[in-house]
Amino acid sequence: QLQLQESGSGLVKPSQTLSLTCAVSGGSISSDGYSWSWIRQPPGKGLEWIGYIYHSGSTYYNPSLKSRVTISVDRSKNQFSLKVNSVTAADTAVYYCARESYVLRFFDPWGQGTLVTVSS
Amino acid sequence: QSVLTQPPSVSGAPGQRVTISCTGSSSNIGAGYDVHWYQQLPGTAPKLLIYGNSNRPSGVPDRFSGSKSGTSASLAITGLQAEDEADYYCQSYDSSLSGSHVLFGGGTKLTVL
Numbered sequence: 001q002l003q004l005q006e007s008g009s010g011l012v013k014p015s016q017t018l019s020l021t022c023a024v025s026g027g028s029i030s031s032d033g034y035s036w037s038w039i040r041q042p043p044g045k046g047l048e049w050i051g052y053i054y055h056s057g058s059t060y061y062n063p064s065l066k067s068r069v070t071i072s073v074d075r076s077k078n079q080f081s082l083k084v085n086s087v088t089a090a091d092t093a094v095y096y097c098a099r100e101s102y103v104l105r106f107f108d109p110w111g112q113g114t115l116v117t118v119s120s
Numbered sequence: 121q122s123v124l125t126q127p128p129s130v131s132g133a134p135g136q137r138v139t140i141s142c143t144g145s146s147s148n149i150g151a152g153y154d155v156h157w158y159q160q161l162p163g164t165a166p167k168l169l170i171y172g173n174s175n176r177p178s179g180v181p182d183r184f185s186g187s188k189s190g191t192s193a194s195l196a197i198t199g200l201q202a203e204d205e206a207d208y209y210c211q212s213y214d215s216s217l218s219g220s221h222v223l224f225g226g227g228t229k230l231t232v233l
Contacts, residue, residue: 049221
């Protein structure tokens with residue numbers, strides 16, 4: 001059974017860089033037919049897709065966040081990572097990683113999520 | 121503001137049927153992109169409920185069903201149960217000049233009376 005687990009800094013100062021990692025277990029991140037996504041949810045609000053990466057390293061980002069976001073993959077560690085630069089309070093959210101079906105484009109499974117707070 | 125519009129809230133008594141709408145446009149649902157639905161129980165991660173407009177993953181009760189028509193989609197829940205109280209999100213894709221990207225609806229809070 002595929003499982004995803006987020007980890008990283010829970011508190012980030014404004015203007016600094018948010019860094020998170022998603023560890024994949026129970027399956028290979030190099031499996032064909034899937035991409036690997038980051039999605040966030042500000043407290044009390046809805047879901048916002050951040051971007052995805054294929055095991056080849058190709059990426060695609062939400063146009064609204066593209067200038068500040070980098071997603072990378074480490075196939076040797078079976079994990080992928082997220083960096084968001086120049087954070088503000090608006091970046092405070094629960095960050096989820098998820099696998100996306102390349103053909104049908106749905107997200108399943110999801111990690112449990114990790115709260116990142118941007119505050120001085 | 122989400123491009124996929126959902127009602128902020130719906131409610132129903134146990135045993136009743138409720139529907140949640142997801143209204144898009146010609147650049148997303150109307151362009152033929154599939155719609156998927158997620159259930160988010162309080163304090164937990166979203167869980168896939170319906171994929172490809174109307175398909176249920178293994179383990180999802182047949183009380184949950186999805187449909188799509190034109191630029192809209194709907195999630196129906198029959199035989200409402202207390203444990204169905206959750207937030208529900210639709211998801212699709214949108215095509216723009218910068219390419220296609222993921223869209224989520226704003227979410228609908230279901231209250232079981």
